[in-house]
Amino acid sequence: MGKGAMSHGVSEEGEPENMAAWLLGVNTLKIQPFKLPPLGPHEVRVRMKAVGICGSDVHYLKNMRCADFIVKEPMVIGHECAGIIDEVGSKVNTLVVGDRVALEPGISCWHCNYCKAGSYNLCPDMKFFATPPVHGSLANQVVHPADLCFKLPENVSLEEGAMCEPLSVGIHACRRANAGPETNVLVMGAGPIGLVTMLAARAFGAPKVVIVDVDDQRLSFAKAIGAHQIIKVSTDMQDVEEDVGRIERAMEGAVDITFDCAGFGKTMSTALKATRAGGKVCLVGMGHNEMTVPLTPAAAREVDVVGVFRYRNTWPLCLEFLSSGKIDVKPLITHRFGFSEKEVEDAFETSARGGNAIKVMFNL
Ligand SMILES: NC(=O)c1ccc[n+]([C@@H]2O[C@H](COP(=O)([O-])OP(=O)(O)OC[C@H]3O[C@@H](n4cnc5c(N)ncnc54)[C@H](O)[C@@H]3O)[C@@H](O)[C@H]2O)c1
Ligand SMILES: [Zn+2]
Ligand SMILES: [Zn+2]
Numbered sequence: 001m002g003k004g005a006m007s008h009g010v011s012e013e014g015e016p017e018n019m020a021a022w023l024l025g026v027n028t029l030k031i032q033p034f035k036l037p038p039l040g041p042h043e044v045r046v047r048m049k050a051v052g053i054c055g056s057d058v059h060y061l062k063n064m065r066c067a068d069f070i071v072k073e074p075m076v077i078g079h080e081c082a083g084i085i086d087e088v089g090s091k092v093n094t095l096v097v098g099d100r101v102a103l104e105p106g107i108s109c110w111h112c113n114y115c116k117a118g119s120y121n122l123c124p125d126m127k128f129f130a131t132p133p134v135h136g137s138l139a140n141q142v143v144h145p146a147d148l149c150f151k152l153p154e155n156v157s158l159e160e161g162a163m164c165e166p167l168s169v170g171i172h173a174c175r176r177a178n179a180g181p182e183t184n185v186l187v188m189g190a191g192p193i194g195l196v197t198m199l200a201a202r203a204f205g206a207p208k209v210v211i212v213d214v215d216d217q218r219l220s221f222a223k224a225i226g227a228h229q230i231i232k233v234s235t236d237m238q239d240v241e242e243d244v245g246r247i248e249r250a251m252e253g254a255v256d257i258t259f260d261c262a263g264f265g266k267t268m269s270t271a272l273k274a275t276r277a278g279g280k281v282c283l284v285g286m287g288h289n290e291m292t293v294p295l296t297p298a299a300a301r302e303v304d305v306v307g308v309f310r311y312r313n314t315w316p317l318c319l320e321f322l323s324s325g326k327i328d329v330k331p332l333i334t335h336r337f338g339f340s341e342k343e344v345e346d347a348f349e350t351s352a353r354g355g356n357a358i359k360v361m362f363n364l
Pocket of ligand 3: 113
């Protein structure tokens with residue numbers, strides 16, 4: 001392509017342009033040029049190699065919003081990612097060109113009281129990939145702070161690097177609930193988040209992890225990757241007592257921690273009732289904003305309810321678990337797509353269908 005030629009994906013200088021998947025409206029994703037900011041002294045430019053689709057990405061595509069975040073301007077989508085360093089800022093001395101890295105997607109302010117206290121995931125000024133108005137990372141290249149790029153051990157693939165993002169949610173949930181060798185764990189919901197929470201609980205040493213879902217495919221998947229037991233429940237709200245009974249029989253009444261990774265009124269009610277006195281219910285799923293749940297009897301049994309928002313300081317532990325083989329996330333990657341407009345569309349449809357699609361991954 002000669003100098004000055006104008007063609008899709010090629011700049012006026014003949015350099016391949018940086019392309020990204022832009023969310024332009026409901027169900028409308030287009031691959032268009034994405035101009036990168038100049039590289040700051042503490043930043044790196046990363047060539048994206050693996051990007052996973054998250055439930056929130058699908059929400060944005062279907063509704064232009066997710067929880068209270070509303071997409072008002074075109075936005076580059078994607079936040080579960082790993083790639084190869086292409087350029088480092090003048091003050092970066094921890095990474096070199098060619099390093100393979102997993103990217104932590106949230107840039108916090110480092111100045112507020114939350115950041116100073118270490119709870120940077122609660123920073124009110126967080127800039128997080130693909131949370132409007134911040135652009136995401138389903139692009140050929142992105143610019144990111146070097147301290148949020150974690151070098152992959154040799155035996156950890158770029159796809160596994162991208163899986164550090166969802167896995168981090170499970171690890172943070174386990175830390176919040178103090179999961180360990182003395183806690184039997186119940187997980188409500190066998191979607192990607194329920195599954196990584198199950199894997200994390202096992203890696204934290206939980207002797208028994210039981211998982212509950214309404215979907216047979218999801219349950220058999222959970223069994224195949226290491227759930228000690230699976231329990232099928234119905235979506236009928238009337239059946240809470242029946243579900244609790246089934247769980248009590250399976251776990252002999254000893255549920256120390258329940259992770260609700262679905263977030264519906266029914267799952268929360270079941271979680272509150274099935275967890276033993278003095279145990280913990282960890283609310284990971286955010287399916288419903290408001291729900292009517294039997295909180296008082298749970299409080300009277302000193303069941304603690306613990307919230308979870310994303311994660312903090314989890315990438316190093318993720319990489320250690322992946323590198324040592326304590327956690328294997330590879331089976332979770334059920335579908336792979338390339339980076340053309342048609343494939344992006346198909347990939348999001350596949351992810352939105354759920355069922356046997358757990359993690360849908362782009363290879364760029
Ligand atoms: N707290 C956080 O920081 C955080 C981070 C990521 C995701 N999430 C939330 O976690 C939740 C799960 O995410 P996901 O990507 O796995 O979603 P998903 O929709 O793929 O999985 C949810 C699973 O719950 C099952 N389910 C539905 N109703 C049920 C019921 N009554 N009983 C048992 N299981 C039931 C579904 O069949 C599905 O398998 C979502 O609400 C998401 O918003 C929270
Ligand atoms: Zn995600
Ligand atoms: Zn802050």
